[in-house]
Amino acid sequence: MDPTIAALAKAAGLDKALAQFPEDIEAAATQAMGHAGVVKYPTGPAAEPWPPMQAESAL
């Protein structure tokens, strides 16, 4: 396994999963990169995320 993936899994607290299901960990890391890789992230700094932060009505 790529040592970076193992390190990230440990950092996420997934030691047990890493020991018991290493193939799932490896596949998950690959999938995460795949999903994130197809998004055309906005380049304009003012593009806000959805949903926007909104104040509730007064208490």
Added chain:
Amino acid sequence: MTDLHWLSATDIAKAYAARSLSPVELTTALLKRIDYLQPKLHAFIRLDAGAAMEAAKTAEAELASGRSRGPLHGIPVGIKDIIDVSGLPTTGHSKILVDNVAKQDAACVSQLRKAGAIILGKLSTHEFAIGGPSFDLPFPPARNPWNPRHHPGGSSSGSGAGVASGMFPLALGTDTGGSIRNPASVCGIVGLKPTYGLVSRRGVFPLAFTLDHVGPMTRTVADNALLLEALAGHDPKDPGSAATKTNNFSRGLDRGVRGLRVGFIRHFHEVDIPAHPDVTAALEDVERILEAEGALVETIKLPSLTEFAGINRVILCSEAWSIHAPWLRDRPGDYGALARRRLLPGAFMTAGEYIGAQRRRAELIAAVNDKLRDYDVLMCASSMDPASEIEDAVETARTYPRQARVPFNVTGHPALAMMSGLSGNGLPVSVQFAGRYFEDATVLRVAAAYEKVAGWHEKHPPI
């Protein structure tokens, strides 16, 4: 009278009013049907026959004394097992929550009880609404009534299988990446993912907070509207709930489509994910019918399905990880393999990717809203294929992401999937309609117009 198990809720209500049928008579017939079909279809995780019969007797007494609570009074409903029903376990079809007894009803279940509906029990789902058809869980997966060798779709699998097979006329499902509309598509029924925030999610085990929806699954469009009327409404205890007064979805169902403008998103099934020929042919038929009924159908273009799907997965995995991380750390072996594999990617998403996806999401919402300024309704494929064989894990994995439902989870617009034909091997294929925020009624109106001409709701699985 037709077989009781094929009666729609609308017809049942009429029969109750005419005193030609009673809630006890109907519930007895449906329990018999369930007893016969459950071993084949596994729609239920837990049937609560005793409570259902008690509720039927109560409804019968109330109706007999002239105290009707409305059109759902005495109508049996099945509940997906990530939705709380007081006193019953909400397992999420998982070993993780197998003893998780709900202390109170979810808001949507409370609404149904208030309307006098009869809660039959808890229905099969993909594990935590994300796993997939799995054989390593405490309960078997549901199967497709059109052919039990095939997958009924998911994650609201039992809801789809149970409604389509005549176990019950109405069910609740949930939809985060298409989980109402997938089983509706491959089981040949009607499934609506309402506008985000229209139906409270309180008491529903979350998968991804900003993508989760609760919605109705039925055999007819009119029933779908009736069930939505009971479910819709503002809930101040659900932070995503919308402060809308929109609650009449049945009125105007029969207005037809003359003069409506329909944007047909062809590239979803022609270019982005080329569909099975039977799906494509059925979509062309839908277009012809809508045009013949007086709608103007024009081809439109949106961002690609690949990007909608990527955004859905980044957001879904990130939000789901925030919910499941403690169990994935301590009890990874208590998940089925499919759910574990689909939840773990969230551990590898970065905060920057999640926020970036949410920022791009706002742009995609704007793109869809732009089209909905010019068109009353959008039309596209739902599933690109008929259902796979449930034990063919490779084919199921191939076909499962071949769908056009995620765009409307990303944007939150209302979207409905319904049967549009039968494939060469006798399995349902489907069409999807989507509309403007809180104009779920227009989506239902178009679906009703199509249903009236196409008549697929009168075709039942040979089981």
